[in-house]
Amino acid sequence: MQVTTKTLPPSLWRVRMHLWLKGMGQSWSTFRESPIGVTGLVIIVFFGLLGAFYPIYPWFMGKIAWDQETIQKEGIDLNIVYNPIFGVGNDPLLIKGFPQPPSLRHPLGTNADGPDVLAQIMYSASREFLLGMMAALITVIIGTFIGAVAAYYGGWIDTLFMRLADVFVLFPPIAFLVVVSALVQRAGIEMTHMLLALILGLLFGFGSITIVLKSQALTIKVKPYIEAARVAGGSSFHIIFAHIIPNILPLSFLYMMFNVTTAIFSEAALSFFGLLPSINMSWGLMLFRAHTQGWILGHQGAFYWWVWMPPGLAVTLLCSAFYLVGRGLDEIVNPRLRKR
């Protein structure tokens, strides 16, 4: 009798869905018990809200405080509207020449050129999220797929990808990214968030994550139900996608968290080195400007903390947050670390 496992009857899918939901529920209740993971999650939610509420902030401030900064120039038919992200061009009335400390109008003060620090932080938050998630997703998709395929087929495919992973592990990633962004710049290509996410995703996707996921997939490959599926006539494609990959997904998800950290960190670093001219606002760039314009170690004695503490803290906190969530998940996925 030919058993087709390829198309499961809908009821079976429902059962699977149900099991999956139940599993999620259990994972969530385990996760909730990990104060570390919850701390991370709280920080992530905080930055998520910051990013989500960005449009409201300038709108609201424009209504109550910033409207006085709208200048109607006499004689010239020109509206120069205060732009909280990119400043106001060269308008001498608005540029004070040095950063303004926090006030009611600007809760986190302004930069030397006039833009609002809090607005910049909020504006960048959603972009950092997007970049981190995209890059991590690409990494994890590649890593999971290669891990599963290398474990399933073994042989030269395995050797090829593992050697490749060795090479990628060898690359000091920041050094590599520095070179790549210099090259991209030279080639006249615009380094957008998407392109950067792609590069980051590819760079980390072929690296150590494939080794980890492959060894996990190997433990699943030898389970009896894989053999059963094979005997039942399941194609390799089916076995990889329906049996192996779903079982390594929890670990993939864990690595995704760590990779979000890496991606956000990398972007901030490249921006800080001034190597991403196409990304015109980000936390790293804010720090870069503060540093190169001398607001950190220049200007004898003055402590313009609002210019350089918020972006630095934001990068650090968001990176830590994803890492903490990763460690919290680790306690679920890795029973050896679990408390009884």
Added chain:
Amino acid sequence: MAKYILKRLFQIILTLWIYLTIVFLLLYLQPGDITSFFINNRTPPEVREQIKAQFGLNKPIWEQYTNVMTNFVTLNLGVSFKEYPRPVWDIVTERMPRTALLFVTAAIISFCFGFILGRLIGWRRGAALEYVSTVSGVFLWTVFTPWFALLMIWLFAFNFQWFPLKGFIDQNLWPGVQQVADVSCDLTGGTNCANFVFNHILLTALVVTLILGAAFIISRFFAEQRTRWLINGSALAITVIGVFNYWSNSIGDVKVGGIFATRPLSMMDLAGDILYHMILPIITLTLISFAGTMLLTRNTMLESLREDYIMAARAKGLPDKAVRDRHAARNALLPVATYFVIGLALSVDGSIFIEKIFTWKGMGWTLLSSATDQDYPVIIGALVFTGIFALFAHLAADVLYALLDPRIRYD
């Protein structure tokens, strides 16, 4: 073992080959005229021809490929654009030791700290302690390095003025130095002399490490604690006296003169100046990287504490400290030691941040500035060296693992 190392060497050559190919592809599959990589308008015409010939830039791509690969293998890396006509090899060998000294020192300190703390945290699993240590550990581990370094500089160098703000040597001190031993300094700031002194520091550090390491290994052959102390203590005393003697008498004299001369200087003053510039970067690096070791040690500790032999060790009535250090931590050490060596291999990454912020002109600084200046020969040279260094670190990690774990027999 020898067979294994041979096999690994072969693998390394293979990996290096793939790595170099990727570097080649990265640079050569760029759009536009390939020659513009190696030749820019600062390059004099006769050198253009020379470079073209050297890299075979007019030939078809596969011929270029073989050409470049032979150049890699023979370490013929060309000359820098920016510091023309300085050979890349010269630049790299000048910068590599600076990075190495800074990072090896910081790595050793942070390894010791991280391992000891991680061992404690893994052993005592209090909820509060665990939470605080993990969260602060993760914070330090993922802290945005340049920001943290700036913070450290702002606090300790700018605010308290305990340390110099940046750089490798004191710009007020060194221009007065005319000659160190038999090296005469260049007029601008004594880079030659600084390199000379620095290399002696490196040499000293190496010799001291070797002597102390040998003493430690020898002492392990004796069972008695007293004998061990005796051996280690005397080795330490000998090196301290030896180093002091060497630096005060044997290297040579410092000749000071000219309008910049402030006071008579000795060899040790100069070395002291360089070491003084190293302190803050090392503290910063240690703070950033010890947390990684700590968190990893904690995890490996937790795993090894679950093993049956820990229960057996406790059943034997060993004191807690012996169970923790001799049994749990000894096994937890295995992955941590590997991580340590591989972390060293990736130190070029960390050095980009630290060296940029502290203006410490090592490999990271070189890589970053050559990338921003589009000084391609130097970029390639730095990448090639980084790769080779990383590969050998991986080999070292394997050998170390085999030394630490008797189960592993490479044959």
Added chain:
Amino acid sequence: MALLEVKDLSMHYWTRKGEVKAVDEVGFSLEKGESLGLVGESGCGKTSMALTLLKLLPENAKILKGHIFFYKEFQPQTANALLGEMVNLVPQKANGRASTLGRLTRIEGEKLLVQPARNGATKAPSPVSFSFSEIAQVGLDLVPLREERMQRVRWKGISMIFQAAMNSWNPVYRVGDQILEAMQTHLPKTSVQQSKKRIAELFQMVGLDPRMMERYPHEYSGGMKQRAVIAMALSCDPELIIADEPTTALDVIVQDKILREMRQIQKQLHMSMIYISHDIAVIAEVSEKIGVMYGGKLVELADTQTIFERPAHPYTKALMSSFPNLKGEKKKLEALPGEPPDLISPPTGCRFHPRCPYATEVCKEKDPVLEVRQPGQVAACWNPLH
């Protein structure tokens, strides 16, 4: 003369799902040189019992009540070491005084002062004094004993062969060194050479080549590891060895051989032994007394002969039914109907009642206590078989 006396001992584990009542009000005693077998289904708390005796418990475990008295002949010169500990003083037989449990508070000349436990009374009982010559034995109570003191009891007093004996070796040290480590901890006066000589002897005794001392655990076969573990357990001349299924991982022939050797060594060195197994035939071969555990409780304790001839508890009988006689062919265990009890919420009354063919109403409500059925046999059952 008693060596070990366990009284009313309870130990529970705390888990996510609830409290696991792994050892519940267990009591027995063991003479010097005697061998006791503990038998029961998987998960009935045998290992937990053994670990409790050594107080080698995980963080989530707690000894709720009871005493573990580890007896020694009283020697005046060692009395000082016991100061401040909970002890059970056993007077000379002829003396007629009752044995006294309490904290040893003071030593005055030739006298010991013991402060008896309060036991719920509002007023603290007055101290009891014993002169040295009156005391026959002192039983140190291990339950309240501090960890540092306990470390001295481990291996020197009570050593253990673990269920997963194969994994008892730390992979990074030589086997000989791991044994040496134990000896140097407990016998600091013995020199390294002497200790090594002793280890070599022990290796020979358990049938290992003494040169294997210098090898690492991974170079041993499973059986060799097991033998080496036995050698390690013997290394400090303990008074009691707890062997928790020391031979399960081995094939039957080797198993038999090792069992016989262990028995021989035990007799030869006049050690006491607690032998744990789920296989009553194995137990019968090596022990004089057998304790049957069910669901964290000791349900029957009797001489080997008696257990086999006239079991009193229905569970013992069920265990026995799979072994027609002592020397007979082993047949497959006739599975008892039903599941072993859930130790988080065990059945009320007698824990065996859901599976017991003799169960009556009283069994569901009231917990039976150990009662003497005949000399040398106690059982906890409302409807004993005799």
